[in-house]
Amino acid sequence: MTIAFDLDDTLFPETEFVRSAYRAIASEYGRPELSLIMESKATPREAFDEAAQILGLTDASPLLRIYREHIPDIKLTPGVETTLRRLKNSGINLALITDGRSITQRNKISALGLDRYFDSNLIFISEETGADKMSGLPFRLTESVTISPPYFYVGDNPAKDFFQPRCMGWKTVMIIGDDRNIHTQDLTLFSPEFHPHSTIDSVEELSRMACL
Numbered sequence: 001m002t003i004a005f006d007l008d009d010t011l012f013p014e015t016e017f018v019r020s021a022y023r024a025i026a027s028e029y030g031r032p033e034l035s036l037i038m039e040s041k042a043t044p045r046e047a048f049d050e051a052a053q054i055l056g057l058t059d060a061s062p063l064l065r066i067y068r069e070h071i072p073d074i075k076l077t078p079g080v081e082t083t084l085r086r087l088k089n090s091g092i093n094l095a096l097i098t099d100g101r102s103i104t105q106r107n108k109i110s111a112l113g114l115d116r117y118f119d120s121n122l123i124f125i126s127e128e129t130g131a132d133k134m135s136g137l138p139f140r141l142t143e144s145v146t147i148s149p150p151y152f153y154v155g156d157n158p159a160k161d162f163f164q165p166r167c168m169g170w171k172t173v174m175i176i177g178d179d180r181n182i183h184t185q186d187l188t189l190f191s192p193e194f195h196p197h198s199t200i201d202s203v204e205e206l207s208r209m210a211c212l
């Protein structure tokens with residue numbers, strides 16, 4: 001059996017990374033109040049524009065660099081850690097499939113200590129593979145490495161997490177988030193082929209699913 005996971009808003013809340021970046025920006029410029037100002041904005045774009053204006057920058061590119069390259073202050077919840085450890089110790093192959101920049105996602109993976117649970121040859125980041133989840137490539141790469149069906153993909157974003165693995169015969173599971181989630185989970189906005197096979201409220205519930 002192989003279980004592949006998405007990263008952001010699946011194994012940890014992406015908003016925690018965003019807040020960490022805001023704190024890193026505030027620290028870099030010696031303006032501790034800046035992180036709270038940025039957090040008060042509705043979107044990261046608004047936060048960066050406001051911070052750039054406060055700092056007298058002509059554009060927000062220096063702030064985006066810090067955002068993408070900083071070492072984030074984030075961690076797994078004890079429940080997620082316990083679940084990943086239990087799954088790995090039971091002999092299940094664990095893969096990580098995530099879209100994003102290599103340096104950003106690698107810093108998250110390191111900060112979360114995910115190398116304890118995911119072997120390096122089963123971590124697929126879109127910038128490194130040259131293709132995102134909607135291409136299907138990272139799922140095919142997972143199959144080529146593990147050759148250990150059945151395959152499951154656990155994610156949060158119906159816009160791109162479940163279509164390709166469903167087409168390949170994988171079982172798909174959506175983690176139901178809350179108002180902190182970056183992407184909508186309103187399944188009425190998507191055609192059935194984008195829907196997950198099942199939904200759960202947390203990663204911890206994986207170990208209680210009958211199919212596992």
